[in-house]
Amino acid sequence: MARFVVIFLGLLTALFVLELLEPVQQAVVQPFTGLLADTSATFLALFDEQVRSAGRVISHAGNGFAVSIEAGCNGVEAAIVLISGVVAFPAGWKQKAAAIVFGFLAIQVMNILRIVSLFYLGQWNIELFRYTHLYLWPVLIMLDVLVVFICFMRWAQRTA
């Protein structure tokens, strides 16, 4: 158990600090966040052709409402937690790689759902948007990480 805790906390700290470094932000996190905004806008445009995206900002041409996807909103921290947990867990490397790829996708699918829901909520009720954005969705994203991790543990247990 001590080995798991040490690897998990060490990797978590290293990846989190790495993510905060300016070169990593410029080369990886910001372009990824822009891609996330584009993907979310493309999805939103299927239902509403007035949705636009520019960089990290998604806006509505009709009513002027806009959201900017900032640090903490791109699912990167959730992915860091998942990667740290999966790598620290005793399982085969192929299983770990598969769990990381699948888990990252699961987090981003949930995150796009979050962005889409917040985009509509913000146009309808800004107080509800604030409440959901700041307090509720972070919990649901972490719950998503926990679900993926539990599925990974079950899979690792069955194939051990």
Add this chain to the structure above:
Amino acid sequence: MTSWLEQRPATRFLLTVLALLPTCFVIWHLLGSAIAAPSVMLSSWILLGWLPGQVIEVGLQDTDMLLVSAFSAEASGNSSQVAPSARENIGYLIDTRTLSYSIPFYTALHGATRIQSSLSVYSWNLLVLWVVLAVGLVATGLKDVLITEGNVLLNARGMPPADLVAVAYQTSSLLAPTLVPVILWAYAARRSDLLRSLLPGSLTSKEVSKEDT
């Protein structure tokens, strides 16, 4: 249905968490400032003891923590953050809920798991969450004052480097509110049926042998 769920502890756990979350969040919302009060008291004690020349008052204003700095709005040329109850000094309002939502999250995780001495474990972990929340409020407060005052605060005795404040703020706002509840829950539930069914022997053997003896 009950026996089907009894045989699937992971599914039962996740469904129970999802069922408990709305109730926990409603109670958290209704409790308002009371839920953050212990952490704000601890933050006040830390900040006033640590930076007595820079922080002159820390208290609760509804669900916000009000931090009044020793710096005046006129001197810094920035009056945009003057809080209503501060007269000449700059006040900073910090939304405690952006950090305290860890408490309803932990409550739902805890409530969804069969844990021995549940109430006692919950009380201890609530205490840990309040301490983590206090550290987060201190980091957020320092970050806010640092943005306005810059070098004036950095030159103060005992003040950590700006990068350390930034990392402490990012950790306490982006990671801690969601991760600490999960870690506390995992530790509290380490002997539960759910985790025993999921963890390999290498992670549980010591715990099992301890309990068996």
